[in-house]
Amino acid sequence: MTTPQNHSFTTQIVHADRLGGAEQGAIHKPIHTSVQYGYEKVEDLIAVFQGTAKGGFNYARQGTPTTAALEAKITQMERGHGSIVFSTGMAGICAVFLTLLKAGDHLVASQFVFGNTNSVFGTLADLGIEVTTVDVTDAANVAAALRPNTRMVFVETIANPGTQIPDLEGIGALCQQRGVLYVVDNTVASPYLFRAATVGAGLVVNSLTKSIGGQGDALGGVITDTGLYDWSGYPNIFAAYRKGDAKGWGLQQLRKKGLRDMGGTLSSHAAHQLALGAETLSLRMDRTSATALALAQWLEAHPAVSRVLYPMLPSHPQHAFARKHLKAGSWLLSFELRNPDQCLAVCNRLQLPIKATGLADTRTLIIPVAHTIFWEAGSAVRATMGIADSMIRLSVGLEEVEDLLADFEQALAGA
Numbered sequence: 001m002t003t004p005q006n007h008s009f010t011t012q013i014v015h016a017d018r019l020g021g022a023e024q025g026a027i028h029k030p031i032h033t034s035v036q037y038g039y040e041k042v043e044d045l046i047a048v049f050q051g052t053a054k055g056g057f058n059y060a061r062q063g064t065p066t067t068a069a070l071e072a073k074i075t076q077m078e079r080g081h082g083s084i085v086f087s088t089g090m091a092g093i094c095a096v097f098l099t100l101l102k103a104g105d106h107l108v109a110s111q112f113v114f115g116n117t118n119s120v121f122g123t124l125a126d127l128g129i130e131v132t133t134v135d136v137t138d139a140a141n142v143a144a145a146l147r148p149n150t151r152m153v154f155v156e157t158i159a160n161p162g163t164q165i166p167d168l169e170g171i172g173a174l175c176q177q178r179g180v181l182y183v184v185d186n187t188v189a190s191p192y193l194f195r196a197a198t199v200g201a202g203l204v205v206n207s208l209t210k211s212i213g214g215q216g217d218a219l220g221g222v223i224t225d226t227g228l229y230d231w232s233g234y235p236n237i238f239a240a241y242r243k244g245d246a247k248g249w250g251l252q253q254l255r256k257k258g259l260r261d262m263g264g265t266l267s268s269h270a271a272h273q274l275a276l277g278a279e280t281l282s283l284r285m286d287r288t289s290a291t292a293l294a295l296a297q298w299l300e301a302h303p304a305v306s307r308v309l310y311p312m313l314p315s316h317p318q319h320a321f322a323r324k325h326l327k328a329g330s331w332l333l334s335f336e337l338r339n340p341d342q343c344l345a346v347c348n349r350l351q352l353p354i355k356a357t358g359l360a361d362t363r364t365l366i367i368p369v370a371h372t373i374f375w376e377a378g379s380a381v382r383a384t385m386g387i388a389d390s391m392i393r394l395s396v397g398l399e400e401v402e403d404l405l406a407d408f409e410q411a412l413a414g415a
């Protein structure tokens with residue numbers, strides 16, 4: 001019998017539950033709602049607590065068979081060492097920072113990150129963790145920011161909303177050379193378009209709410225250990241977790257501190273919904289990427305549009321990297337108008353795109369960036385992130401491309 005690893009991306013996902021050990025013949029992983037897990041012999045319970053049992057559950061705050069099945073699927077997608085799911089992407093990101101960094105440590109991060117992640121940097125600074133944000137499109141800026149106490153470098157593969165792509169390979173080589181943990185938020189690209197392990201990432205973060213879940217109906221997050229980072233050299237692993245194979249140390253600490261202690265746990269119900277979404281990840285990414293590219297090309301040729309930000313356009317600053325490493329450009333597309341005063345009117349004239357925040361829903365979503373998601377950040381931060389006052393962000397959905405093009409045609413006619 002062939003192993004799931006021999007199959008391609010979507011084949012693996014849709015057969016993972018069955019091949020992972022079907023319960024009662026169920027071809028979907030059942031939704032396990034039990035909080036407590038009981039054992040015939042107390043020795044078996046002790047083995048779960050002491051980590052000597054393979055697998056095993058004790059209390060659902062640290063996971064259930066349903067969340068474990070989703071973790072296994074994500075690990076397979078990333079071809080990693082293991083994964084932990086969280087209640088939201090932000091819970092996963094905070095677990096990475098708060099369980100692996102401590103006061104006196106230094107974090108180098110991209111200046112082009114999700115707004116809420118940027119807000120967490122302020123919290124870290126208050127806790128005594130220094131954060132330096134740099135333009136990560138050039139690895140030299142990261143190299144210049146590294147200090148003896150730098151523990152981690154954090155970047156996003158395709159930054160939201162500006163679509164900047166870091167020098168992912170250069171930063172990976174640098175981190176490996178210096179023994180620094182390289183964390184890549186791969187939410188927009190998803191493991192279908194890009195595997196961060198190929199550029200040397202030690203940990204990969206995905207908001208399951210976005211590409212992987214893809215229906216806009218459940219929140220979730222996941223951290224995957226690629227198996228590339230040598231945890232035996234990481235100074236912040238607690239003595240209790242420095243046991244057994246060092247490959248498991250990072251995830252062990254993340255699960256014990258991030259889930260057991262901090263409690264950002266994903267429910268089995270949400271895990272089931274996200275797992276259903278994950279089955280169609282490749283279909284949705286292919287479809288939305290093709291539509292987004294067509295829309296990007298059309299917008300770039302329109303006289304009312306001054307700039308279009310999309311990795312698969314030759315005008316994109318990191319187009320060469322995108323062509324080489326990304327399977328497609330994703331659903332994320334931003335553009336700016338020649339006349340900034342038309343920004344809100346154009347949004348209002350559009351009939352199909354829904355005026356809402358959020359990303360990677362099946363419906364196209366649209367939002368004026370400076371007025372909403374980056375309002376709190378202020379104009380100085382917006383300037384460093386390359387966010388113009390007229391920037392409009394699109395999350396392209398599953399609608400037919402001709403319907404979207406016709407809608408944009410009428411909406412931009414008067415602009």
Ligand SMILES: *Cc1c(COP(=O)(O)O)cnc(C)c1O
Pocket residue numbers: 088089090091114117156160185187188207208209210219220221359
């Ligand atoms: C949405 C998002 C997050 C946070 O995910 P939630 O599931 O909404 O908490 C993190 N990173 C990026 C790049 C995102 O787009």
